[in-house]
Amino acid sequence: xxxxxxxxIEERFVREIILALVLFGVVMxxxxxxxxxxxxxxxxxxxxVICRALVSGLPNAARxxxxxxxxxxxxxGSTLGTHALAxxxxxxxxxxxxxxxxxENWLLxxxxxxxxxxxxxxxxxxxxxxxxxxxxxETYAVIVAxxxxxxxxxxxxxxxxxxxxxxxxxxxEVPMDLY
Amino acid sequence: xxxxRQSPYRSxxxxxxxxxxxxxxxxxxxxxRLGSVRAQVExxxxxxxxxxxxxxxxVTGVSQELSEVPQLRAQVKQLQDENSRxxxxxxxxxxxxxxxxxxxxxxxxQKEQPWKLLGAEVAALTPDSGRHIVHIAAGKQQGVQxxxxxxxxxxxxxxxxxxxxxxxxxxxxxxxxxxDFSSVLSARVYHQDQVLDGVVQGQWQRGSRxxxxxxxxxxxxxxxxxxxxxxxxxxxGLDLPRAAIPRNVPIGTIDxxxxxxxxxxxxxxxxxxxxxxxxxxxLISHDE
Numbered sequence: 001x002x003x004x005x006x007x008x009i010e011e012r013f014v015r016e017i018i019l020a021l022v023l024f025g026v027v028m029x030x031x032x033x034x035x036x037x038x039x040x041x042x043x044x045x046x047x048x049v050i051c052r053a054l055v056s057g058l059p060n061a062a063r064x065x066x067x068x069x070x071x072x073x074x075x076x077g078s079t080l081g082t083h084a085l086a087x088x089x090x091x092x093x094x095x096x097x098x099x100x101x102x103x104e105n106w107l108l109x110x111x112x113x114x115x116x117x118x119x120x121x122x123x124x125x126x127x128x129x130x131x132x133x134x135x136x137x138e139t140y141a142v143i144v145a146x147x148x149x150x151x152x153x154x155x156x157x158x159x160x161x162x163x164x165x166x167x168x169x170x171x172x173e174v175p176m177d178l179y
Numbered sequence: 180x181x182x183x184r185q186s187p188y189r190s191x192x193x194x195x196x197x198x199x200x201x202x203x204x205x206x207x208x209x210x211x212r213l214g215s216v217r218a219q220v221e222x223x224x225x226x227x228x229x230x231x232x233x234x235x236x237x238v239t240g241v242s243q244e245l246s247e248v249p250q251l252r253a254q255v256k257q258l259q260d261e262n263s264r265x266x267x268x269x270x271x272x273x274x275x276x277x278x279x280x281x282x283x284x285x286x287x288x289q290k291e292q293p294w295k296l297l298g299a300e301v302a303a304l305t306p307d308s309g310r311h312i313v314h315i316a317a318g319k320q321q322g323v324q325x326x327x328x329x330x331x332x333x334x335x336x337x338x339x340x341x342x343x344x345x346x347x348x349x350x351x352x353x354x355x356x357x358x359d360f361s362s363v364l365s366a367r368v369y370h371q372d373q374v375l376d377g378v379v380q381g382q383w384q385r386g387s388r389x390x391x392x393x394x395x396x397x398x399x400x401x402x403x404x405x406x407x408x409x410x411x412x413x414x415x416g417l418d419l420p421r422a423a424i425p426r427n428v429p430i431g432t433i434d435x436x437x438x439x440x441x442x443x444x445x446x447x448x449x450x451x452x453x454x455x456x457x458x459x460x461x462l463i464s465h466d467e
Binding site for chain 1: 200204207213221234
């Protein structure tokens with residue numbers, strides 16, 4: 001017993017490091033390689049954490065949001081914690097109101113994506129206003145938030161389905177769609 | 180199955196802890212206490228980010244180029260159309276320049292000679308070797324009549340006779356070239372200060388160009404003597420087609436001389452080779 005517990009902690013620690021590195025890699029790809037049609041970059045990390053929140057619950061998604069957010073801050077040069085807080089807000093807003101919905105419901109990713117993206121950009125705009133300079137809300141909504149919302153909602157459903165399938169497979173469940 | 184197995188509020192501690200941690204990091208970074216650590220991390224990942232950004236730029240470039248293909252195609256089509264239009268314009272300009280050059284030549288001839296000229300393109304040469312005629316793109320509608328002299332000018336040569344209008348259509352005419360066997364014209368030879376009359380006949384079918392015959396032996400001809408039209412029909416006031424040919428239209432120069440009984444004859448070198456003429460002037464009228 002005395003040997004097992006430290007070993008589990010080590011394993012968890014290594015797992016967390018690997019997760020952080022993988023998310024860091026995702027963020028690097030997002031901030032560098034990903035093409036930007038019409039100057040709007042698809043926010044992969046945001047989609048991932050929203051889907052993660054809907055599929056696996058808040059704690060798991062919150063870890064992803066925290067690691068990924070810090071990675072984004074490092075790669076984007078923003079104040080450390082800014083994107084982490086925004087992503088955590090997205091996770092909470094996407095996950096909490098939909099807790100009672102079935103995971104098999106196809107509306108889940110769309111509604112979750114809507115709430116999550118709005119929360120993400122809301123917190124980001126608020127933090128930018130507090131830390132950098134006031135952000136005109138209407139302009140920000142039209143130029144940044146709405147286009148990003150659209151570009152997030154398009155791939156969020158297939159991404160959700162893939163993640164749901166993957167998690168179900170891990171748990172040995174059979175996914176069943178509800179219409 | 181519900182979204183979560185356990186209550187979200189039970190596991191909310193972790194979320195709150197992460198939010199607090201993020202806020203703490205935010206405050207620390209904002210106050211500049213993480214500056215050195217952050218700088219080291221950024222310098223560590225900077226090369227990788229630079230490399231990936233290059234890859235991203237090329238990927239974006241390729242996607243942009245692909246998206247620009249229809250636009251580029253439209254642009255190529257537009258440029259092709261413009262190129263075609265410019266080529267047409269250039270051809271038109273060249274045609275105008277050529278016409279301008281011809282009009283200048285005509286003006287110069289009219290300034291030197293008391294002639295009124297009508298310019299015409301040589302439309303076609305005779306299709307067979309039996310006759311030596313050309314078709315010009317001017318006819319009755321333009322005032323051309325049978326018997327009118329047709330002159331040409333090439334290079335530094337003077338404006339000289341190349342033929343006589345034989346048949347006239349509404350918009351085209353047939354010109355019998357002076358080198359044709361059936362072309363016979365009264366001519367005048369200028370030898371020093373003396374003038375001799377004769378007849379110039381085409382010799383093309385006989386292997387030569389022009390032959391001057393029936394010239395009196397009173398004055399010996401010499402190589403280089405100038406031969407011009409005599410305009411005898413016009414001078415005699417006869418209402419014949421050839422009356423339209425005025426005198427003193429240059430024909431050529433004597434190349435070689437031979438005697439024949441009481442007369443002498445000469446081989447002529449025309450000023451203009453009628454076969455090489457691409458533009459000619461019909462001598463519509465003259466002031467003599």
